Amino acid sequence: GDGILGLYTSAALREHGFETVYCSGMRLQRSKFIDRFGAIPIYNDEILVEEANKIDVVVEVCGMPDVVNVGFRMLKPGGLYLFLGMVHPHSKLNITGEQIVRKCLTI
Numbered sequence: 001g002d003g004i005l006g007l008y009t010s011a012a013l014r015e016h017g018f019e020t021v022y023c024s025g026m027r028l029q030r031s032k033f034i035d036r037f038g039a040i041p042i043y044n045d046e047i048l049v050e051e052a053n054k055i056d057v058v059v060e061v062c063g064m065p066d067v068v069n070v071g072f073r074m075l076k077p078g079g080l081y082l083f084l085g086m087v088h089p090h091s092k093l094n095i096t097g098e099q100i101v102r103k104c105l106t107i
Contacts, residue, residue, distance in 0.1 A: 001023075002024070002033070005061040006023050009059050010023045010034065021039040023039035024043070025042075048074065058074055058079065058081050059082045061085040065093050068094070072105075078103070080107075081107045
């Protein structure tokens with residue numbers, strides 16, 4: 001997400017040595033802030049297709065269950081998925097054990 005938690009997470013990932021950090025969101029006007037926090041803004045599906053199965057870490061910070069499966073597609077086998085934005089009772093996830101096991105993910 002491109003809110004404050006997403007921006008903070010982008011900066012933290014860069015600080016911890018991640019060379020490439022993507023930050024996706026819904027508000028195009030936030031892209032200038034994303035750049036300032038060291039991330040590459042994503043507002044279309046092109047990068048999502050190019051980077052499928054290549055990402056080491058996905059951090060969910062938007063609180064929207066709809067994006068979870070997109071994150072799974074992005075992660076490479078053995079990847080890490082962090083859930084930080086799912087802090088409300090309407091965060092039922094539509095994932096299967098197979099999705100987790102086939103990619104040997106850490107959640």
